[in-house]
Amino acid sequence: xxxxxxxxxxxxxxxxxxxxxxxxxxxxxxxxxxxxxxxxxxxxxxxxxxxxxxxxxxxxxxxxxxxxxxxxxxxxxxxxxxxxxxxxxxxxxxxxxxxxxxxxxxxxxxxxxxxxxxxxxxxxxxxxxxxxxxxxxxxxxxxxxxxxxxxxxxxxxxxxxxxxxxxxxxxxxxxxxxxxxxxxxxxxxxxxxxxxxxxxxxxxxxxxxxxxxxxxxxxxxxxxxxxxxxxxxxxxxxxxxxxxxxxxxxxxxxxxxxxxxxxxxxxxxxxxxxxxxxxxxxxxxxxxxxxxxxxxxxxxxxxxxxxxxxxxxxxxxxxxxxxxxxxxxxxxxxxxxxxxxxxxxxxxxxxxxxxxxxxxxxxxxxxxxxxxxxxxxxxxxxxxxxxxxxxxxxxxxxxxxxxxxxxxxxxxxxxxxxxxxxxxxxxxxxxxxxxxxxxxxxxxxxxxxxxxxxxxxxxxxxxxxxxxxxxxxxxxxxxxxxxxxxxxxxxxxxxxxxxxxxxxxxxxxxxxxxxxxxxxxxxxxxxxxxxxxxxxxxxxxxxxxxxxxxxxxxxxxxxxxxxxxxxxxxxxxxxxxxxxxxxxxxxxxxxxxxxxxxxxxxxxxxxxxxxxxxxxxxxxxxxxxxxxxxxxxxxxxxxxxxxxxxxxxxxxxxxxxxxxxxxxxxxxxxxxxxxxxxxxxxxxxxxxxxxxxxxxxxxxxxxxxxxxxxxxxxxxxxxxxxxxxxxxxxxxxxxxxxxxxxxxxxxxx
Amino acid sequence: xxxxxxxxxxxxxxxxxxxxxxxxxxxxxxxxxxxxxxxxxxxxxxxxxxxxxxxxxxxxxxxxxxxxxxxxxxxxxxxxxxxxxxxxxxxxxxxxxxxxxxxxxxxxxxxxxxxxxxxxxxxxxxxxxxxxxxxxxxxxxxxxxxxxxxxxxxxxxxxx
Ligand code: FES
Ligand code: FES
Numbered sequence: 001x002x003x004x005x006x007x008x009x010x011x012x013x014x015x016x017x018x019x020x021x022x023x024x025x026x027x028x029x030x031x032x033x034x035x036x037x038x039x040x041x042x043x044x045x046x047x048x049x050x051x052x053x054x055x056x057x058x059x060x061x062x063x064x065x066x067x068x069x070x071x072x073x074x075x076x077x078x079x080x081x082x083x084x085x086x087x088x089x090x091x092x093x094x095x096x097x098x099x100x101x102x103x104x105x106x107x108x109x110x111x112x113x114x115x116x117x118x119x120x121x122x123x124x125x126x127x128x129x130x131x132x133x134x135x136x137x138x139x140x141x142x143x144x145x146x147x148x149x150x151x152x153x154x155x156x157x158x159x160x161x162x163x164x165x166x167x168x169x170x171x172x173x174x175x176x177x178x179x180x181x182x183x184x185x186x187x188x189x190x191x192x193x194x195x196x197x198x199x200x201x202x203x204x205x206x207x208x209x210x211x212x213x214x215x216x217x218x219x220x221x222x223x224x225x226x227x228x229x230x231x232x233x234x235x236x237x238x239x240x241x242x243x244x245x246x247x248x249x250x251x252x253x254x255x256x257x258x259x260x261x262x263x264x265x266x267x268x269x270x271x272x273x274x275x276x277x278x279x280x281x282x283x284x285x286x287x288x289x290x291x292x293x294x295x296x297x298x299x300x301x302x303x304x305x306x307x308x309x310x311x312x313x314x315x316x317x318x319x320x321x322x323x324x325x326x327x328x329x330x331x332x333x334x335x336x337x338x339x340x341x342x343x344x345x346x347x348x349x350x351x352x353x354x355x356x357x358x359x360x361x362x363x364x365x366x367x368x369x370x371x372x373x374x375x376x377x378x379x380x381x382x383x384x385x386x387x388x389x390x391x392x393x394x395x396x397x398x399x400x401x402x403x404x405x406x407x408x409x410x411x412x413x414x415x416x417x418x419x420x421x422x423x424x425x426x427x428x429x430x431x432x433x434x435x436x437x438x439x440x441x442x443x444x445x446x447x448x449x450x451x452x453x454x455x456x457x458x459x460x461x462x463x464x465x466x467x468x469x470x471x472x473x474x475x476x477x478x479x480x481x482x483x484x485x486x487x488x489x490x491x492x493x494x495x496x497x498x499x500x501x502x503x504x505x506x507x508x509x510x511x512x513x514x515x516x517x518x519x520x521x522x523x524x525x526x527x528x529x530x531x532x533x534x535x536x537x538x539x540x541x542x543x544x545x546x547x548x549x550x551x552x553x554x555x556x557x558x559x560x561x562x563x564x565x566x567x568x569x570x571x572x573x574x575x576x577x578x579x580x581x582x583x584x585x586x587x588x589x590x591x592x593x594x595x596x597x598x599x600x601x602x603x604x605x606x607x608x609x610x611x612x613x614x615x616x617x618x619x620x621x622x623x624x625x626x627x628x629x630x631x632x633x634x635x636x637x638x639x640x641x642x643x644x645x646x647x648x649x650x651x652x653x654x655x656x657x658x659x660x661x662x663x664x665x666x667x668x669x670x671x672x673x674x675x676x677x678x679x680x681x682x683x684x685x686x687x688x689x690x691x692x693x694x695x696x697x698x699x700x701x702x703x704x705x706x707x708x709x710x711x712x713x714x715x716x717x718x719x720x721x722x723x724x725x726x727x728x729x730x731x732x733x734x735x736x737x738x739x740x741x742x743x744x745x746x747x748x749x
Numbered sequence: 750x751x752x753x754x755x756x757x758x759x760x761x762x763x764x765x766x767x768x769x770x771x772x773x774x775x776x777x778x779x780x781x782x783x784x785x786x787x788x789x790x791x792x793x794x795x796x797x798x799x800x801x802x803x804x805x806x807x808x809x810x811x812x813x814x815x816x817x818x819x820x821x822x823x824x825x826x827x828x829x830x831x832x833x834x835x836x837x838x839x840x841x842x843x844x845x846x847x848x849x850x851x852x853x854x855x856x857x858x859x860x861x862x863x864x865x866x867x868x869x870x871x872x873x874x875x876x877x878x879x880x881x882x883x884x885x886x887x888x889x890x891x892x893x894x895x896x897x898x899x900x901x902x903x904x905x906x907x908x909x
Contacts, residue, residue: 011847013844013845013847014847014849014850016852017843017844017849017852018836018844019852020849020852020855021827021836021839021840021841021843021844021849021852021855021856021859022787022827022828022831022836022840023785023786023787023788023826023827023828023856024787025852026786027786027789027853029786029790030780030786032781183887184885184887185851185853185887186789186791186797186799186851186853186854186885186886186887186888187789187791187799187851187853188791234851234852235851236789236791236851236852236853237850237851237853237887237888239887267793268791268792268793268794268796268797473851474850474851474852474853474888475850475888476850641847642847644847644893645847645850645888645889645893648889648890648891648892648893649850649887649888649889649890650890651890652889652890652891652892653887653890673792673794673796674792674794674796674797674885675794675796679885679887680890680891681881681882681883681885681891682877682878682879682881682882682884682891682894682895683878683882685878685890685891685892685895689890689892
């Protein structure tokens with residue numbers, strides 16, 4: 001379907017790359033406004049405490065200080081959050097974790113603000129914290145919130161568990177641990193907010209969801225949403241972590257109180273301590289199969305530590321439960337997933353959204369089964385893989401674009417090609433093995449249907465403006481949206497301007513998350529562009545006395561047989577300045593039933609199969625990835641260069657949580673810099689990292705495309721853990737696989 | 750705190766006389782006083798490399814250098830490596846190889862790579878990994894960055 005496309009499927013470099021290599025791209029902290037104040041935040045040093053009183057008098061009188069604010073000064077709503085609004089903008093009565101915001105200072109200089117923080121005296125009544133989710137679920141545990149410590153319970157119920165496990169020849173069962181992971185976007189949180197002469201406010205921020213900034217700032221200031229305008233500045237990464245506009249609300253409060261522009265930028269330490277993380281999971285999973293290796297039953301209890309606030313915890317937990325059976329058909333499933341409140345740093349959305357966790361547990365058990373059944377890992381997966389007729393854990397049957405078996409076939413060839421490397425005697429004390437991991441994920445929100453809207457204006461010179469609300473955080477979606485519009489309108493990509501970063505122009509499309517942009521906004525942009533084109537062709541057809549189907553739009557002209565009519569001429573004759581069309585896309589979905597998890601929660605699914613060849617040092621427990629293959633299913637590629645970039649980035653982020661990353665909490669976060677929270681560097685890139693893209697068009701996707709950007713992370717932990725387990729002969733049940741942990745496992749052999 | 754020092758620095762080829770505070774970092778001077786905001790700030794503790802600039806030929810974390818220490822030095826920032834709109838081969842290679850995503854690490858990466866290639870245009874893959882090991886990138890997984898630097902090295906050697 002691709003051959004006659006002019007721009008779809010082409011590796012067009014991202015449109016903002018030039019401004020970025022020149023250092024001209026502007027991020028929020030690059031902005032400075034006349035009269036701008038600097039904001040600093042007093043944060044709780046205690047995980048659980050009541051606030052008896054806050055004395056701000058000395059800070060107020062400190063030279064350079066203009067405003068000091070506490071919860072009682074907030075003019076509007078006092079709670080905020082991306083989905084569940086349960087986090088205090090500023091804590092008034094109690095604090096729930098180390099890093100909770102308590103008071104604000106706005107001063108003429110950053111230094112004065114910093115110094116004044118020390119002068120604010122908060123009198124805390126310190127209470128015993130609860131940090132462990134299992135302790136938090138015990139009767140009599142300290143209550144993080146009044147409604148009990150179970151924030152959410154998500155279920156999947158299908159079939160007859162007892163009978164199925166009775167029929168199973170082999171049952172494997174284990175407890176798995178997935179770490180709390182930090183997004184580690186390179187740009188920490190930044191917001192600049194200024195009062196407008198008309199009584200509203202303008203926000204310039206680093207954000208993953210500009211319209212949520214608008215919503216939250218307006219709620220906190222008690223203003224209509226229409227009076228807040230948000231400009232998303234160039235954003236230095238998000239990965240799920242910039243969907244809670246806390247910095248924006250805090251800066252807005254000072255701007256409101258002082259009547260002056262205000263900037264708040266988090267230090268890296270502040271970001272690491274206070275920002276929400278990926279949920280750490282403890283997973284008890286039990287999997288049964290018959291002699292032929294057909295999976296019969298899966299039982300899982302998933303406990304996610306959501307920390308002090310729920311934020312997106314409910315949605316993350318639902319996603320994990322609904323993805324518990326991965327890309328396999330399992331007739332009988334019982335899953336219970338919990339988000340548990342503790343006094344730890346809150347957890348929320350992060351690339352993967354609950355899926356890497358369950359993938360690690362399930363894929364580990366799949367390998368345990370192969371051992372017991374004497375089956376090849378790929379063969380076992382092949383026997384159970386979904387196809388276009390079998391339902392996933394939610395009962396959803398995807399009628400098309402389910403290439404998992406084809407991908408397994410390719411993985412098999414790779415595994416065979418690695419044989420020589422495996423058999424080649426490694427250096428003494430080194431153990432080598434190959435591991436495989438598979439995953440799937442629904443594209444877009446699972447918990448509720450979500451709509452994208454796009455506005456396309458075709459101008460008389462043939463150029464076009466596209467307005468759509470999914471901001472680009474670096475992944476390249478603006479460039480792909482330009483490609484979609486350019487293809488429909490018959491123009492070059494550089495004639496299309498995509499505006500996603502201004503809430504006064506771009507319609508709200510929900511956050512840039514859940515791998516949804518290509519699929520949802522790609523469809524909306526395509527439909528709107530097609531509508532604009534159709535309108536123009538119909539008008540021209542009327543003039544020419546032909547059918548619209550006989551006409552084409554090309555480089556600003558309507559082409560009829562050999563002759564062309566310019567849009568400029570056509571528009572002027574018919575009194576158009578531009579032709580503007582709006583379109584929406586809402587996938588046909590049914591959210592999972594709260595009691596059974598059954599539904600049709602996603603418009604489309606993405607699949608991944610990864611293969612790793614690892615080498616483990618028997619002496620030190622250190623792991624090296626010698627070869628890695630990431631097979632990705634994208635439906636159809638809109639931009640191969642961008643696809644590659646997403647897969648590389650997702651894979652390496654997954655490698656981080658597999659091998660080294662874990663946010664440690666002892667009262668508060670203890671790894672508070674990149675010297676102690678280690679993420680992969682150039683040294684960690686596998687010697688050979690190959691990508692294989694499988695294209696089986698998604699009929700409901702724009703040009704057959706679907707989302708994939710999180711998928712490249714989902715199976716990484718599982719894949720590497722399977723390879724390492726095989727190499728050392730002991731099942732790895734806990735990520736990350738630091739050298740110390742592997743060393744310990746080696747000594748248990 | 751009000752004592753200032755007068756320093757003389759060549760920034761992107763231009764000699765500037767500036768008075769700086771004793772605790773002012775080179776990063777703060779460049780970003781917040783001279784408006785050279787292409788130099789980024791990701792940690793201010795020397796752990797991320799986003800603030801990398803070239804001082805007298807060496808790539809340094811400008812958040813760890815005091816402005817006074819750069820007295821008499823020549824400093825190159827990302828704003829200073831293209832000439833009249835003509836991109837440096839590294840800049841072009843970063844675009845062509847998809848080595849730019851969010852772009853926050855990009856200026857630092859390019860300058861770290863430039864200082865390597867200036868010193869050793871024949872740098873191999875291992876040298877490149879080593880030279881960039883202090884520059885964190887969370888978006889690209891480094892693969893395309895390593896490729897881009899290797900390609901730029903080739904261009905600089907006249908290999909194309
Ligand atoms: S900002 Fe200087 S190393 Fe991170
Ligand atoms: S491109 Fe985003 S951190 Fe490197």
